[in-house]
Amino acid sequence: MAPGTGCGVMMEAKRTLRRSILNAFMVSAALTGLVFLFVVLTSINLIERELVYQDLDRDLERVLRDISRQGFEPSLETGMLFFASVREEPGDLPAHLAGLPDGLHLIDMEGASYHALVRSQGGEDYALLQKRTSLLGRQHLLFLALAGGYFIGVLVA
Numbered sequence: 001m002a003p004g005t006g007c008g009v010m011m012e013a014k015r016t017l018r019r020s021i022l023n024a025f026m027v028s029a030a031l032t033g034l035v036f037l038f039v040v041l042t043s044i045n046l047i048e049r050e051l052v053y054q055d056l057d058r059d060l061e062r063v064l065r066d067i068s069r070q071g072f073e074p075s076l077e078t079g080m081l082f083f084a085s086v087r088e089e090p091g092d093l094p095a096h097l098a099g100l101p102d103g104l105h106l107i108d109m110e111g112a113s114y115h116a117l118v119r120s121q122g123g124e125d126y127a128l129l130q131k132r133t134s135l136l137g138r139q140h141l142l143f144l145a146l147a148g149g150y151f152i153g154v155l156v157a
Contacts, residue, residue: 026154033150040146048139052130053104056117060128064121079131081114086124097127106132 063082066074076082085092096107097116105116107129114129 030154033153037146037150041143044142049104052115053117056104056115056128056130059130060117060119060126063128064126077130079133081127081129083127083129084124093125093127098125100127 059077059080063074063076067084074082083093083097085098094109096109097118100107100116100118102119103117105118107114107116109129113132115132116127116129119126
């Protein structure tokens with residue numbers, strides 16, 4: 001055995017070990033980042049749904065109060081639609097709203113996306129719809145920011 005040949009093998013083993021550790025760290029960082037990204041996006045969607053529900057519920061209460069007090073068409077915010085139907089005389093609710101159970105729904109109507117809060121109360125069915133355009137824009141920006149942060153974090157790691 002020639003002197004110094006064992007040293008070259010040791011150096012190569014150290015490089016391979018370093019490369020393996022670095023690769024394991026990169027994979028670990030990428031997976032941890034993906035889990036974090038998923039958790040954040042899921043949390044944001046759950047919070048958004050609850051806030052939209054509370055907001056529409058408050059608006060529907062106001063609309064129903066206005067109707068009971070004043071007996072006429074309530075004033076609605078921009079991007080909102082209101083439908084009501086007496087059960088004995090169905091037909092005032094559009095067909096795609098009439099079959100929905102009480103609660104918050106995502107629907108597409110006339111080429112636009114809406115959050116719809118449907119409620120049955122006192123023999124009548126009510127539906128309050130709010131256009132999702134501004135909310136969708138914010139969701140896309142948030143997703144891009146989170147995805148950009150994820151990729152930068154992986155590159156830095």
